[in-house]
Structure formats: structure tokens, C-alpha cells
Amino acid sequence: MTGGGSRLIESPQNARAKLWMALGETRGIKKHGAFLLAGRKTVPEALKRHAAPFSAVLALHDKDIAALKPPTALERFVLSRALFETLDVNGTGFPLLVGRVPAMAAADFSKPPKGLELVCALGDPANLGAVLRSAAAFGAKRVVLMEAAAHPFHPKALRAAANAQFELQFLKGPGWNALNDAKGALAALDGGGEAIEDYKWPRDIRLVLGEEGLGLPAGLEARRLSIPTTGAVESLNATVAASLAMQAHFAAMRKA
Known part of the structure; x- marks a missing residue:
């Protein structure tokens, strides 16, 4: 002592x-x-x-x-x-x-989402932490961590998230194929998708964010959404794109 x-x-x-x-x-x-x-x-x-x-x-x-x-x-x-x-x-x-570390139950895609639910496969813990900070800021209470995702309580994720982890519920995601049978609205960020400002956001939706570099599985059956830009850069960082999408949902719900 x-x-x-x-x-x-x-x-x-x-x-x-x-x-x-x-x-x-x-x-x-x-x-x-x-x-x-x-x-x-x-x-x-x-x-x-x-x-x-x-x-x-x-x-x-x-x-x-x-x-x-x-x-x-x-x-x-x-x-x-x-x-x-x-x-x-x-x-x-x-x-x-x-x-x-809180217990993480298995995600059940057979039930529709409630509110905005983030499905994430980001493997860089700092990127994951940044996305979690935006998720907490824009009202996504549940985060499904796919198999490739970094651990949300890794030191780099904790540093980037600034305590956002404690505002969120984490679920363990299955393989990508399970999402094809998911109930409820499902949208995914994809540079080749429709412009996000034209999308009519439902209140209850799963938003999918793929792996860095690899992106989304080709056969994923989801509404593809893109963030329009000037084209001066090839693409947005995944954390930036996800933050813009979650803010768009948040803004739409405020107006509803």
C-alpha cells in the first residue's frame, strides 16, 4: 500500500x-x-x-x-x-x-432496424473510432461490427472516438451474405450509387460501410448511395462519407 x-x-x-x-x-x-x-x-x-x-x-x-x-x-x-x-x-x-468491455450480442437481421443502425467493417481502429464519434453525434445508437471490423475498444479507436463508445450498443455481425435477407431498409455507401440528396431517408434504416480499400461485396443487395463531390479527388475517406450520410439522415429526421 x-x-x-x-x-x-x-x-x-x-x-x-x-x-x-x-x-x-x-x-x-x-x-x-x-x-x-x-x-x-x-x-x-x-x-x-x-x-x-x-x-x-x-x-x-x-x-x-x-x-x-x-x-x-x-x-x-x-x-x-x-x-x-x-x-x-x-x-x-x-x-x-x-x-x-461490454457484452456484444449477435446482430439479428431478421428483425428490422429501429432508428439509424450502422453496419461497419472498417479495419483501421482510428477510422472506426472516428466513425463511432459521428454515429453518437448523429443518433445511431446501434453499431453492427462485421468480421473485418477493428475492435471498438482498441486504444486508437478509443482515442479517436472521444468516449462515443459509451453512448453506443455494439453487436457482432455475421457474414455479408446475411445482409441480403435483412428486414427493413438497407442502404450502402458506394461511389457509383445515386446521389444522397435525392434519397428519401426512412426513420428506420441500416447504413452499411464496407472495408477500407475493398469496399462493399459486389452482390450486396442494398440501396447504393453516393456523396456528390467536385471530382477533384478520386473518393472521400470512408469516415468522412459515413459522417456525411449519418448527418443527412439526422437532418431528414429533424425535418420530419
């Missing part, structure tokens, strides 16, 4: 330290069902608005933990500088939170 009631961990060979170090990669996150949250703004905000998923706080000093004022239920650990800096991949120097 330290003077502030926290437990001191100095060695990277400590069992807890090994677990925390594994959370920098998808494999470790899946194995342990846990993640690390970093950030001078995101950590205090998460404790204030979404404290339930968290189990521990890690810091360099007791005073850093005291200043954060975490709930008494959270375990408190003071780490050696070398160990803390290994875990603090973003270099914030600010306390880290250890959280539990």
Missing part, C-alpha cells in the same frame, strides 16, 4: 501489469474482456458520465488519483514510471482507467 491507500506495482512481471500491457492490442482486449482509457479530457468525462464500466484507476502518484476523485469502488494503483509510460501509449501522463 502507498500513503494514499493505493497499491504499488513496480514490476512489469506482476500479473496485473502483464494483463494491462496486453490491452494495447486487439488480442489482449478480447482475451481479457478489458480495455484502457487514456486522456486528460476523456478520463474525467468518462468517470462523470459513464463510471459503470470501470474497475480501476492507474497513476504515477497518489495525488494524481486524489485529484481525479474516482468512485470509491474503483481499485487504485500507483505504478512505477517505466510501467506507467509503457501503458500510457498516448503519452498523456494522466491517470488511466481500466474498463470492462
Whole structure:
């Protein structure tokens, strides 16, 4: 114990330290069902608005933990500088939170969507995080993660999403073929599709975003939508296109 009631961990060979170090990669996150949250703004905000998923706080000093004022239920650990800096991949120097990854049920495409539901296969965790931030901003409460998608609680996804993960429900998606039998409206972003401003958005719809580079499966039976541009660039980044589409749905629902 330290003077502030926290437990001191100095060695990277400590069992807890090994677990925390594994959370920098998808494999470790899946194995342990846990993640690390970093950030001078995101950590205090998460404790204030979404404290339930968290189990521990890690810091360099007791005073850093005291200043954060975490709930008494959270375990408190003071780490050696070398160990803390290994875990603090973003270099914030600010306390880290250890959280539990929420359970993710299997998506059921036999039932129609309720509201805007994002079906996503983005494999880059930073891109996925950016899309999740837009999803939370524009009211997509459910996100179906297809097999190729990055883990939403990867450190890069957490950093890009700015706590959006805690506003969303995540579901595990099956193979692409299952979408062909999906009930309800289904639209997909495709550079060769109809102009998005001509589309009459239904309130309840699944919006599909394919993999970076590979795009959508050729046989996917969905309404294809495109974002008109000047043509000065070949295509929009997938995160930008998805954000524009979700904002278009959000705007349409506000006018409805």
C-alpha cells in the first residue's frame, strides 16, 4: 500500500501489469474482456458520465488519483514510471482507467432496424473510432461490427472516438451474405450509387460501410448511395462519407 491507500506495482512481471500491457492490442482486449482509457479530457468525462464500466484507476502518484476523485469502488494503483509510460501509449501522463468491455450480442437481421443502425467493417481502429464519434453525434445508437471490423475498444479507436463508445450498443455481425435477407431498409455507401440528396431517408434504416480499400461485396443487395463531390479527388475517406450520410439522415429526421 502507498500513503494514499493505493497499491504499488513496480514490476512489469506482476500479473496485473502483464494483463494491462496486453490491452494495447486487439488480442489482449478480447482475451481479457478489458480495455484502457487514456486522456486528460476523456478520463474525467468518462468517470462523470459513464463510471459503470470501470474497475480501476492507474497513476504515477497518489495525488494524481486524489485529484481525479474516482468512485470509491474503483481499485487504485500507483505504478512505477517505466510501467506507467509503457501503458500510457498516448503519452498523456494522466491517470488511466481500466474498463470492462461490454457484452456484444449477435446482430439479428431478421428483425428490422429501429432508428439509424450502422453496419461497419472498417479495419483501421482510428477510422472506426472516428466513425463511432459521428454515429453518437448523429443518433445511431446501434453499431453492427462485421468480421473485418477493428475492435471498438482498441486504444486508437478509443482515442479517436472521444468516449462515443459509451453512448453506443455494439453487436457482432455475421457474414455479408446475411445482409441480403435483412428486414427493413438497407442502404450502402458506394461511389457509383445515386446521389444522397435525392434519397428519401426512412426513420428506420441500416447504413452499411464496407472495408477500407475493398469496399462493399459486389452482390450486396442494398440501396447504393453516393456523396456528390467536385471530382477533384478520386473518393472521400470512408469516415468522412459515413459522417456525411449519418448527418443527412439526422437532418431528414429533424425535418420530419
